[in-house]
Amino acid sequence: MSDPQTPLLLLLGCVGVVLIVATLIGQVLARRAPEGPSLVIDNLNARINAWWVMVILMGIAFLGGKTGVVILFGLCSFAALREFITLTNTQRHDHWALVAAFFIVVPVQYILVWYGWYGLYSIFIPVYAFLLMPILAALRGTTENFLVRVAETQWALMICVFCASHVPALLTLDIPGFEGQHVLLIAYLVVVVQISDVLQYVWGKLYGKTPIAKKLSPSKTVEGAVGGILSATAIGAALWWLTPFTPLASAGLAFVCTVMGFLGGLVLSAIKRDRGVKDWGHLIAGHGGFIDRLDSVLFAAPVFFHLVRYAYDVS
Amino acid sequence: MSHSTPWVARITPLCAYLAGAAIVVFARFVTAVRGNWQGIEPNSTQRVYFANHCSHGDFVLLWTVLPVKIRQRTRPVAGADYWLSSSLRRFIGCRVFNSVLVERNRTQRTQDPVTQMVQALDGGDSLIVFPEGTRNTTDAALLPFKSGLYHLAFQRPSIELVPVWISNLNRVLPKGEVIPVPLICTVTFGEAIHLGPDEDKQAFIVRAEQALRALGPDLDVEAAPGVSLNVDSGTSPSLGLSSSSNQGSNKSQDPNTSSIESSKREAS
Numbered sequence: 389m390s391d392p393q394t395p396l397l398l399l400l401g402c403v404g405v406v407l408i409v410a411t412l413i414g415q416v417l418a419r420r421a422p423e424g425p426s427l428v429i430d431n432l433n434a435r436i437n438a439w440w441v442m443v444i445l446m447g448i449a450f451l452g453g454k455t456g457v458v459i460l461f462g463l464c465s466f467a468a469l470r471e472f473i474t475l476t477n478t479q480r481h482d483h484w485a486l487v488a489a490f491f492i493v494v495p496v497q498y499i500l501v502w503y504g505w506y507g508l509y510s511i512f513i514p515v516y517a518f519l520l521m522p523i524l525a526a527l528r529g530t531t532e533n534f535l536v537r538v539a540e541t542q543w544a545l546m547i548c549v550f551c552a553s554h555v556p557a558l559l560t561l562d563i564p565g566f567e568g569q570h571v572l573l574i575a576y577l578v579v580v581v582q583i584s585d586v587l588q589y590v591w592g593k594l595y596g597k598t599p600i601a602k603k604l605s606p607s608k609t610v611e612g613a614v615g616g617i618l619s620a621t622a623i624g625a626a627l628w629w630l631t632p633f634t635p636l637a638s639a640g641l642a643f644v645c646t647v648m649g650f651l652g653g654l655v656l657s658a659i660k661r662d663r664g665v666k667d668w669g670h671l672i673a674g675h676g677g678f679i680d681r682l683d684s685v686l687f688a689a690p691v692f693f694h695l696v697r698y699a700y701d702v703s
Numbered sequence: 704m705s706h707s708t709p710w711v712a713r714i715t716p717l718c719a720y721l722a723g724a725a726i727v728v729f730a731r732f733v734t735a736v737r738g739n740w741q742g743i744e745p746n747s748t749q750r751v752y753f754a755n756h757c758s759h760g761d762f763v764l765l766w767t768v769l770p771v772k773i774r775q776r777t778r779p780v781a782g783a784d785y786w787l788s789s790s791l792r793r794f795i796g797c798r799v800f801n802s803v804l805v806e807r808n809r810t811q812r813t814q815d816p817v818t819q820m821v822q823a824l825d826g827g828d829s830l831i832v833f834p835e836g837t838r839n840t841t842d843a844a845l846l847p848f849k850s851g852l853y854h855l856a857f858q859r860p861s862i863e864l865v866p867v868w869i870s871n872l873n874r875v876l877p878k879g880e881v882i883p884v885p886l887i888c889t890v891t892f893g894e895a896i897h898l899g900p901d902e903d904k905q906a907f908i909v910r911a912e913q914a915l916r917a918l919g920p921d922l923d924v925e926a927a928p929g930v931s932l933n934v935d936s937g938t939s940p941s942l943g944l945s946s947s948s949n950q951g952s953n954k955s956q957d958p959n960t961s962s963i964e965s966s967k968r969e970a971s
Contacts, residue, residue, distance in 0.1 A: 466885070467735070469885075470735060470885040470886060470887060471887060473884070473885075473886055474871065474886045474887040478874075479874075480874070480877035480878075480880075483877055483880050483884060486884040487882045487884055490884060490885055491882070669735065669887060670735075670737050670887075671735055
């Protein structure tokens with residue numbers, strides 16, 4: 389591995405092969421279906437097509453290095469925040485606060501991440517946005533549902549911006565012997581968490597019987613979750629060569645990430661059910677919105693970031 | 704633009720095209736707007752789209768979700784007082800959107816607005832109208848309709864009148880604000896209506912109002928297939944939604960929903 393690009397190209401090659409196989413299976417299923425393609429198969433193929441787009445976009449961002457990755461996740465945060473705020477109780481008196489959230493908090497957070505200022509980006513939203521938002525809302529007037537509105541806005545920022553920004557923040561870690569290969573940490577995190585989602589779906593469809601929380605999501609079953617998390621952990625361990633981790637540490641980190649990812653999906657489903665919607669948005673065909681696809685990454689990213697920072701970072 | 708030199712006249716259509724494209728990109732960036740073709744197909748049938756009006760951006764969103772070919776043949780009907788008040792607005796109103804500009808002030812009228820609209824229809828174009836007549840800045844879901852829609856339906860009975868509900872745009876840009884807040888907007892197209900053979904003006908206006916209101920809050924959620932536009936029964940339209948989904952009131956900008964919405968909810 390003399391060339392730092394080799395592992396990334398290998399990984400992209402593996403993902404490409406998986407997608408080609410998935411695409412072939414999807415097309416064969418669609419052709420063989422006795423009464424024409426069903427809704428499930430159509431949805432499966434829409435999901436696979438969307439995966440192609442997502443993988444290609446990630447690949448382009450990786451080629452763009454730190455700036456590319458920061459811009460990609462900044463745009464994801466923007467789109468996720470747009471979906472989240474749409475479902476909140478905010479009213480016209482929150483207008484200034486919301487304008488500040490979209491056009492000040494999002495760019496500032498990502499500029500801080502790009503700059504690598506850990507001391508500020510790790511508290512900017514939990515402290516400064518936390519204090520600024522209710523001030524702006526209070527200056528504009530109404531008290532009705534004040535705490536609810538302020539809390540919803542802060543929650544939206546924490547999930548959609550703070551948590552998401554910990555993915556590109558992985559690029560700023562100082563790990564000896566791993567210089568110039570940081571995008572591999574992002575690739576590792578995203579691949580492990582997303583493959584866990586896919587495997588939970590597959591295991592759930594094949595063997596799922598016992599719902600975990602019927603009210604939240606009828607499709608989340610014990611069999612699917614256990615099967616998905618364990619198999620994704622095994623894949624994570626097998627990907628140790630991408631990372632500065634030993635195979636055992638890689639298995640442990642993959643396990644933590646997939647469990648957090650699963651729980652994140654559960655929490656964000658609870659919010660959707662409360663608001664009476666099936667999906668957060670409609671921009672990713674077959675998947676729903678950005679939050680539907682990112683939910684597990686959002687919960688896994690900060691935990692993965694801090695574990696790696698604590699154990700491997702030397703700054 | 705009678706004062707245009709030939710050079711300006713040549714460059715103007717290109718500028719209008721680019722401005723139109725930029726407006727569509729901006730609208731999508733802020734609102735990620737989605738067209739929900741619930742009652743009609745997006746095809747080139749000549750129509751009058753009648754929509755709720757909460758913001759200056761309403762017709763922009765409706766225009767954005769129309770497929771390009773239909774968009775080129777669809778003209779918004781707008782107030783001349785607003786769109787002729789500056790040269791930029793004149794450019795956008797006349798050149799980009801090809802609006803049918805009507806004089807809202809009765810005393811200053813030289814042309815009858817209904818006649819202008821009928822002329823546009825006879826030219827083969829579709830129209831976007833806001834039958835409330837003015838922007839709705841109240842908490843009510845809709846203001847009472849003006850009678851223009853009836854006169855259009857009466858004079859050109861074969862043309863489809865399509866109710867269109869634009870949701871959330873009043874939250875994106877509340878009255879008096881300059882910077883829009885990015886929120887997801889939906890444009891829902893209902894089933895076309897026509898003037899009944901013996902229907903009088905009042906009955907038709909009420910029916911048109913109800914057809915539009917039926918598409919409103921809580922109804923553009925995915926799981927609402929059973930929209931009844933039958934108003935003769937005297938009951939509120941069935942929303943086909945469970946009451947639990949009303950809890951979040953995610954589609955209404957104000958937790959104090961209007962009495963109209965409340966009664967609809969009870970009916971569901």
